[in-house]
Amino acid sequence: MTVQQIPKASIPDTVGFLANVILPTIAKGVLIRRPGVVGFAERLQLDKRAVRYVQRMRGKYGPDPVILQVPALSQLLILNEDDVRMVLENSPEPFAVATTIKIAKASHFEPHNVLISHGPERTIRRQFNEQVLELQNPVHRMAEAFVNVVYGEAAQILAQAQRDGELTWEQFFRSWYRVVRVVIFGEGARDDESLTDMLATLRRRSNWAFLMPKRRGLRKDFISRIQDHLNRAEPGSLAHIIANMPTTDTTAPEQQIPQWLFAFDPAGMTTFRALAVLAAQPDQMQRARQEIADDDTGRQHLPFLRACILESLRLWPTTPLLLRESTRETTWNNGVLPEGMGIMIYAPFFHRDNQNLSYADTFTPNIWLESLSPDDWPFVPFSGGPGRCPGRHLVLLVTSAMLAALIENYQFALISDKPLDGSKPLPATLDNYTVRFEVNSEPSYAGQQR
Numbered sequence: 001m002t003v004q005q006i007p008k009a010s011i012p013d014t015v016g017f018l019a020n021v022i023l024p025t026i027a028k029g030v031l032i033r034r035p036g037v038v039g040f041a042e043r044l045q046l047d048k049r050a051v052r053y054v055q056r057m058r059g060k061y062g063p064d065p066v067i068l069q070v071p072a073l074s075q076l077l078i079l080n081e082d083d084v085r086m087v088l089e090n091s092p093e094p095f096a097v098a099t100t101i102k103i104a105k106a107s108h109f110e111p112h113n114v115l116i117s118h119g120p121e122r123t124i125r126r127q128f129n130e131q132v133l134e135l136q137n138p139v140h141r142m143a144e145a146f147v148n149v150v151y152g153e154a155a156q157i158l159a160q161a162q163r164d165g166e167l168t169w170e171q172f173f174r175s176w177y178r179v180v181r182v183v184i185f186g187e188g189a190r191d192d193e194s195l196t197d198m199l200a201t202l203r204r205r206s207n208w209a210f211l212m213p214k215r216r217g218l219r220k221d222f223i224s225r226i227q228d229h230l231n232r233a234e235p236g237s238l239a240h241i242i243a244n245m246p247t248t249d250t251t252a253p254e255q256q257i258p259q260w261l262f263a264f265d266p267a268g269m270t271t272f273r274a275l276a277v278l279a280a281q282p283d284q285m286q287r288a289r290q291e292i293a294d295d296d297t298g299r300q301h302l303p304f305l306r307a308c309i310l311e312s313l314r315l316w317p318t319t320p321l322l323l324r325e326s327t328r329e330t331t332w333n334n335g336v337l338p339e340g341m342g343i344m345i346y347a348p349f350f351h352r353d354n355q356n357l358s359y360a361d362t363f364t365p366n367i368w369l370e371s372l373s374p375d376d377w378p379f380v381p382f383s384g385g386p387g388r389c390p391g392r393h394l395v396l397l398v399t400s401a402m403l404a405a406l407i408e409n410y411q412f413a414l415i416s417d418k419p420l421d422g423s424k425p426l427p428a429t430l431d432n433y434t435v436r437f438e439v440n441s442e443p444s445y446a447g448q449q450r
């Protein structure tokens with residue numbers, strides 16, 4: 001009996017997919033964004049083209065997956081949500097999280113990270129990440145300390161914005177990373193910008209994967225700087241938790257942290273984009289402020305603001321490509337997939353599928369509060385299954401606290417060259433680097449201090 005192979009996309013469709021989906025994603029920068037290209041992508045709305053292209057492929061090939069035949073890098077493209085769920089829930093076996101492409105990229109700065117580990121090493125590193133980041137706990141045990149750090153830094157952002165007459169991405173980002181370093185390592189790392197600069201250099205190289213030689217010396221310096229910060233084990237930081245838990249050489253905590261430092265970057269982008277949408281939609285802003293006014297959790301659990309962050313991630317997912325690799329032959333609806341094959345989930349296609357979602361292009365935070373729980377499908381901003389982001393709740397805690405701290409007593413007006421229009425479909429690409437706000441203290445909210 002001959003075994004039916006999964007159908008292949010035609011060569012023109014494969015080339016079209018590479019040109020419309022992969023090329024813009026890679027050009028924008030997978031591990032660190034290239035701001036100029038993000039601006040270009042916004043002007044041409046390249047992400048919209050990409051989603052429409054995949055929709056056309058689904059129209060042509062049907063909802064079952066197709067193989068994109070690329071020399072040495074063939075990929076299975078997933079076209080329906082059930083397959084998204086099936087692939088993610090069956091990671092890391094038979095669908096490994098540690099794919100050839102990810103290993104080529106992430107090994108530039110974190111060769112022993114969970115993301116690119118497989119087998120028993122992955123189990124140990126995954127457990128470590130879940131425990132420290134508290135994947136199972138919506139409110140991290142150190143939430144109070146973290147929220148205080150956020151509020152302290154937000155006060156500085158606001159003061160600076162008042163002095164400058166505007167809030168730009170650069171100002172926000174510098175402060176954001178101070179928060180990140182303090183949350184991970186404590187006050188002693190607050191101003192260690194060279195740590196995050198080293199990581200940025202390594203990430204720029206990692207964008208080129210195997211096309212760029214590794215800077216092993218810089219990587220070593222970077223990892224040993226992380227170790228120095230960990231050694232202080234400052235109370236109130238994640239480093240303190242790490243110092244008080246059993247670890248081995250295999251756990252390699254110092255190699256798990258680059259991923260945290262790196263992944264807080266898209267969390268900052270998401271916060272800034274959520275702020276932009278709230279500034280463009282007064283009714284949603286009002287609801288957010290009401291939640292803050294009514295809050296009795298010390299800003300540790302703000303469901304509506306968390307939903308705003310999730311919605312910002314649905315609209316502009318910061319990990320657009322979820323990749324897996326088959327570790328053995330598997331059988332699908334429409335045929336058999338051989339071992340060693342790449343599998344690709346293009347998140348924006350599911351998040352912005354206007355053929356199936358009435359709210360595809362509108363800011364609808366309610367979906368995260370009502371009909372969908374965050375673990376629902378087809379939205380996968382934090383991936384899903386056993387490989388899902390272990391930092392998910394921590395991210396939601398810190399980002400929602402930052403939003404709260406900024407809008408609690410201040411009004412934000414978009415003054416970007418192309419401000420968002422809350423009454424129109426939201427753009428498929430939103431360039432966070434050029435978003436700017438005018439910030440004014442809000443008399444009616446003054447006095448509602450924490």
Ligand code: HEM
Pocket residue numbers: 097114115116126129133259260261263264266267268270313318319322323380381382383384386387388389390391392394395
């Ligand atoms: C907006 C912010 C973030 C988003 C959207 C995000 C999203 C994701 C996604 C989609 C994955 C899985 C990739 C895959 O399936 O291959 C992932 C993995 C991971 N994330 Fe996040 N992440 C964010 C921030 C963070 C932060 C701040 C941390 C740590 C503090 C973190 C820690 C991790 C780790 C350790 C992994 C690897 C998990 C594994 O391979 O088992 N992430 N993240």
